[in-house]
Amino acid sequence: MKKSARICVLSFLVLFLAVLSASAQDGERLYMTKFCITCHGQKGISIDPNYPNLAKQNELYLIHQMKDINEKKRANKLTLLMTEHPVVTGISDEEIAAIAAHLTKITPLKSH
Ligand code: HEC
Secondary structure (H helix, E strand, C coil), X not given: CCHHHHHHHHHXXXXXXXXXXXXXXXXXXXXXHCCHHHHHCCCCCCCCCCCCCCCCCCHHHHHHHHHHHHCCCCCCCCCHHHHCCHHHXXXXXXXXXHHHHHHHHCCCCCCC
């Protein structure tokens, strides 16, 4: 392989890894900055028995539930805590996907 081709392959690899690690970090950061942590707990174990634990939940299920909640397809007294929250309702599909990917990976500290 030519030297320039090797450099090209290497730089693609570095870029690929950078994108991978950036998206992994984003989910964790978003979970904090979008206030999810205040109700669903630092490690995805909720702070109140009325709130669902999210740690290790199936990724696709989390995405569907968050979208349903944001689109107000899911509604009861408790869902209001999310649908009336100005930051939570403003999150994008990309942010939802990043948070869901983070939640499926974290190891809970304890469970109820
Ligand atoms: C003010 C408290 C609060 C905040 C902040 C909050 N949630 Fe929730 N969340 C709840 C409650 C309460 C429910 C249960 C709602 C219901 O019963 O319909 C819930 C439900 C969920 C569900 C559905 C779980 C299931 O098992 O069906 C997901 C997923 C979720 N929240 C993710 C998030 C994410 C991601 C954020 C941050 C962007 C967030 N929540 C912020 C209180 C909160």
